[in-house]
Amino acid sequence: MHAVAIVAAAGSGSRLGASVPKALVPLGGRPLVAWAVDALLAGGVGEVVVTVPPAERAAFAAALPDRVRLVDGGATRTASVRAGLAAAGSRADAVLVHDAARPLTPPDAVARVLAALAGGARAVVPVLPVVDTTVLVDDDGVVVEAVPRAALRRVQTPQGFDRATLVAAYAALDAAAELTDDAAVVRAAGVPVATVPGDERAAKITVPHDLALAELSVGLTGSEVHP
Numbered sequence: 042m043h044a045v046a047i048v049a050a051a052g053s054g055s056r057l058g059a060s061v062p063k064a065l066v067p068l069g070g071r072p073l074v075a076w077a078v079d080a081l082l083a084g085g086v087g088e089v090v091v092t093v094p095p096a097e098r099a100a101f102a103a104a105l106p107d108r109v110r111l112v113d114g115g116a117t118r119t120a121s122v123r124a125g126l127a128a129a130g131s132r133a134d135a136v137l138v139h140d141a142a143r144p145l146t147p148p149d150a151v152a153r154v155l156a157a158l159a160g161g162a163r164a165v166v167p168v169l170p171v172v173d174t175t176v177l178v179d180d181d182g183v184v185v186e187a188v189p190r191a192a193l194r195r196v197q198t199p200q201g202f203d204r205a206t207l208v209a210a211y212a213a214l215d216a217a218a219e220l221t222d223d224a225a226v227v228r229a230a231g232v233p234v235a236t237v238p239g240d241e242r243a244a245k246i247t248v249p250h251d252l253a254l255a256e257l258s259v260g261l262t263g264s265e266v267h268p
């Protein structure tokens with residue numbers, strides 16, 4: 042199986058509030074996007090396309106290995122992935138879509154997604170259980186009821202797809218649609234989405250505290266720091 046990864050890295054990172062786009066923010070001295078690409082390659086992906094903010098192409102090129110292809114992202118994550126998919130070519134039979142904002146994703150988590158695709162899944166997402174009590178609230182923030190959480194899952198990336206399935210699902214999606222992940226795009230096309238265990242280390246860096254935790258994690262497990 043030949044897998045291409047599309048890394049969504051074209052966001053600005055407004056909630057992180059750094060002076061550079063989030064994917065270029067350093068973690069242990071290396072940009073988040075470089076960590077994310079390493080994890081994908083180490084996990085068994087053969088080819089990587091990174092969607093970038095058009096004005097920042099040079100900075101991304103400097104931060105990534107030559108074999109990584111850069112394409113201009115769009116105004117939304119959905120538009121960015123659509124652009125990445127168009128650039129991914131047809132050599133691959135599998136596509137993984139990953140957030141640059143998940144730098145410490147272990148290669149094992151990538152490999153589990155690839156294994157599910159090799160086993161015949163057309164779409165697969167890594168998931169984790171919900172550990173906190175989870176409630177519904179009304180417009181005033183008052184608790185209406187607790188939601189049974191046994192069947193709830195938090196969805197991570199990389200999300201894996203049969204390439205033709207993902208291409209067809211994006212083609213069928215309204216051009217202006219804005220979905221939060223790619224599994225939602227294939228589900229909209231009626232494709233069942235399988236799950237594999239995710240990993241807490243694949244957490245998304247959204248706010249400054251997330252970056253502080255990631256720095257701590259890199260500091261504690263020095264072996265994760267690349268030369």
Ligand code: CTP
Nearest residue numbers: 049050051052053054055056116117121141142
């Ligand atoms: N992303 C993208 N193109 C966009 C918006 C987001 O490729 N137009 C990517 C981000 O670079 C990120 C991933 O999608 O790696 C997940 O999105 P998120 O964590 O929301 O990142 P940002 O949109 O950059 O952050 P914020 O929402 O705080 O501005």
Ligand code: MG
Nearest residue numbers: 052053054118
């Ligand atoms: Mg965003």
